[in-house]
Amino acid sequence: MRKRRLTTLLAIAAITPLALTACAGGGGGGQAKGDPDTLTVLDYYNNEPDKTLIQAAIDKCAEELDVTIKRETVPGKDLIQKVLQRSSSKTLPDVLMLDNPDLQEIAATGGLAPLSDYDVDTSGFADGILEAATYEDEVYGLAPTVNTLGLFYNEDLLAAAGVEPPTTWDELKTAAATLTTGDQYGLAFSAIATYEGSWQFLPFMWTNGGDETDLGTPEVAEALQLWVDLVDSGAASKSVLNWSQADVKDQFVAGKAAMMINGPWQIPGLAETPDVKWGTVQVPVNEAGQTPIAPLGGEVWTVPVTGDDEKQAKAASFVECISSDDNQLELATERYTVPTKTELADEYVEAVPTMEAFTEQVANARSRTGQLGEEWPEAATVIYTAIQLALTGQASVEDAFEQASAG
DSSP, X not given: OHHHHHHHHHHHXXXXXXXXXXXXXXXXXXXXXXXXXXXXXXXXXXXXXXXXXXXXXXXXXXXXXXXXXXXXXXXXXXXXXXXXXXXXXXXXXXXXXXXXXXXXXXXXXXXXXXXXXXXXOOTTBOHHHHHHTEETTEXXXXXXXXXXXXXXXXXXXXXXHTOOOOOBHHHHHHHHHHTOBXXXXXXXXXXXXXHHHHHHHHHHHHHTTOBTTBTTSHHHHHHHHHHHHHHHTTSBOGGGGTOOHHHHHHHXXXXXXXEEEEOGGXXXXXXXXXXXXXXXXXXXXXXXXXXXXXBOBOEEEEOBOOSOHHHHHHHHHHHHHHTSHHHHHHHHHHHTOEESBGGGHHHHHHHOGGGHHHHHHHHTOBOXXXXXXXXXXXXXXXXXXXXXXXXXXXXXXXXXXXXHHXX
């Protein structure tokens, strides 16, 4: 996976000469200048209801900026390849949406314009999202909303067992053990050998003081030991090794798990099963008093370097528009995501009380690329590999990360 990613990123470097020739005088290369009142947008919101909800925000900004928007949507797995194709044919979109961990890698190629070039106001945004969108001290994108992880619990099952929603690891282990009965596990999470597995592990590692710059610390091993203990005790199924986050949600909905680690994007699916009454709290911490720190998910809107300064300026205005206060609140409410401006938190929670825990979690959420930048994917691969080694008994928690790194 890492090799394929590096190959892709090398190909993305084709964007750099595109930017250079576009700025050169005379008959240099670069994209042909198009209608200054038409902007092209590329994103991966190709599924409903997100596709329609995002379209409404796009249409609102098109009207506000008095431009025509031509939008193209592709599946998430195809977005980077589409960018490569568009760059090689010199038809990059005027506005490009990216999953936030991908931004630094693409900004490093010189293919994105810093928003400061267009005086875009980035004040008031949560630190985590600005960190995710920053490369070499320049902000390259903004996100209207974001997401993160929390602990969902089945209210009826916890009440019947006399269990309170856990807030510490000890409480989590005790609650999960108490709630494990018959074919019902106390807790479900995703430990799959993909970035999803790493993503789900981060709240436990980060909150405990672990850091991806040194995966050999006792704090990281202690977080992994928690997962091993939950699986070895039977409080979590061994199938967590193969479960995606969607699978985890299915287990919870089916009553096979009393609690789950998951994100608010599952709420629409939970709404389809109204007989399952649920609540949420932040991901439990090791010791009371620790600040829960979870990873920041979500997409950023950026301005590719196309060589058309006038259209790049309008694209920057679009990025600012789609991240306006009104759009943040509307999109967050409709999509069960969290506004990225911290001052909007209270108003949002008042409108959507079920998102309180996630809104609190986002306030301290951290960017996955904040420490390692472009090298984050390598660390993520080591993390999910170590999780697999430890949960299958192929390595101790003390040796798992070293073994995963060597592999």
